[in-house]
Amino acid sequence: MIPVCEPYISARDIELVNDALTSGWISSAGKYLDLFEERWATYCGMPYGIAVSNGSTALDIAVELLDLKAGDEVIMPTFTIISPAQSVVRAGGRPVLVDSDPETWQMNTDQIEAKITPHTKAILVVHIFGHPADMDPVMKLAEKHGLIVIEDAAEVHGAEYKGQRCGGIGHISTFSFYANKLVTTGEGGMVLTKSKEHADRARSLRNLCFLPNRRFYHENLGYNYRLTNVQAAMGVGQAEHIFETIARKREIALTYSAAFAGIEAIQLPTEMSWAQNVYWVYGIVLGDERKTDAVHVMHKLRNKGIETRPFFLGMHEQPVFHAMGLFCGENYPVSERLSRQGFYIPNGLALTNEQIAEVIAAVKECLA
Template sequence: MNGGIPSKERSLLLDAPNLGELEKEYLCRCVDENYVSTVGPFVGEFEERFAAYVGCARAVSVQSGTAALHVALMVSGVGPGDEVICPALTFVATANPILYVGAVPVFVDVDPETWTLDPRGVERAITPRTKAVLPVHLYGVPCAMDELGELARRHGLTVIEDATESLGATYQGRMTGTFGHLGCFSFNGNKVLTTGGGGMIVTDDDELGGRIKHLVNQARDPQKGFWHTGLGWNYRMTNLEAALGLAQLQRLPGFLEKKRDFVGAYREILDDLPQVRFQQAPEGSLPSWWLPSVTLEGTASVSSAQEALRERGVPTRRVFQPLPALPQFAPFAKGTYPVAEHLFARGLNLPGSTCNDDGMIRFAAEALRRVLSEGDQ
């Protein structure tokens, strides 16, 4: 590095995991103690520490964020014919589990400022068949959980939070994932905290947490040998993954501080440009800013800007494709989703990996500024 300019030895990274000596130490403990599969102490310890971190009664580890959402829907009694409201703009894994359980996804457009589920749209979408609401804290920005929670209480709906991208974010002083009946997290390699894969379900209902723990272990009753009480899943996390998670959890405060500093640097350099609009945080929230995200407005060509940034060594990613446009969800689309469609057309995710440093992020921001200001996008 020289003055924040990425070198061949150290390139800007979009969303790569940040692994170091602590992770090696925990993984070596796993190997040395011969606890590499699903039996051993690391999984339980990770679940306990995670529950304590987010402030809930119970956390149950699983194989992925998708698995977490699938189990959450199943134990909430969502099934064929039920409707589940979810945002039109999110990763496909939010809505796929709705189809897994035979339910109907009902897509609602997102708020143009926060890019998260619009409570007004949710209220209009509720019908007698609505069973659950599945808000997504997109890119680490919390939803308006007070409004969504009030709607759910009024209509008797289950709230399942997709907090897969928002570990460490808070709304009204509470961690995302703890407002609903169940909260789901992902630890994929590009998330704020990684276990290589894996996920977590959290709840304040200890009995429900116990039931989930039972179901993700093939619904096996360990007191009766190979006796399985019903249909279950092999969704267990391994000790290797949990060991990695324990190390990452210790480093999480530093990761979050870095990500918030990165967004501050981007705003400092780009906020005055009329072409750039940042994803906004709702009042009373502190996002985790998993991926710093902007839209490029006016005449700026998003694809040309992305290519010009790539040539300068700045990786970016397009915002998620609105789900109603995908083949498996097109039959459930109703009308148009103008905000989601605009964000997809104009949105970019900027480098947010904590492997970067402040100088590298400032280089990325200055590069985007030059691309837009010089008109070579």
């Protein structure tokens, strides 16, 4: 079976992890944490970085910084992993959904303004599959209506929007460093922010809200969302080879796109003129003319030894939210089509050129 994603761990990553281990600094203090936070924030063009245990906890903290009150609303795409929506619900807010753009699969920014109400506090953009969302309209609306913009940049490490790195455009951004991400620490995450006040609060929330000068005394409730120095050491190593990582991801994607260009009735990942796509995953969407769904094609590929994954199922189709009375009766046709007709194929960094050729042959046969 050719796996959908295998991480690439360099000799340098291992050297740094060994150094962290032998130093004895194996918990959540140590030089690699400071280095990782500083380097990742600088790479993304943000002044403050707070490393946390994963991308979902990064979102918990980012959303907590909004100080939501019951009934406050956060506008976000329906087509996403559940993490951003659950952070808003857990913080007592209400996610308000918009559909996806049919070409880029990103949040449809034309639909945002109509959803803004006096209760709206923020726009939570989730950049999808390696391509940036269209940020200019989001930032303009945020300024006009006094809203905070959170970018969930888990899937777009190093991707660029009009020359600016994703995760460096909004007021707050979040990252995941899970094993399938371009930069990985196994499990891990980070919150970036432009505000010192947000950064101080995020640091406190990550560490049980201990007061800096009085331990075991608490004025607020926090979490243990800390990242370890050992994980951060791996992050420092991984961040050092992100340019090579992006180049390889793009090479794999462009090879696939050239090979699949002649196949009718499928949609391939795009790259808008204002974007640099880092192709976190390589998705294929079956055209309606095919009258078949992704599950069927994924099954055929599995029989040929090719692992795949389905696209997200929109938040408005999640039973857990219906049970809470959320999104009942709402429809988002683009997201629904992507969920049923989209899947992604292997594009991990450990993939060999021979495996890429095998994937291409199998996809061509299955979609002939």
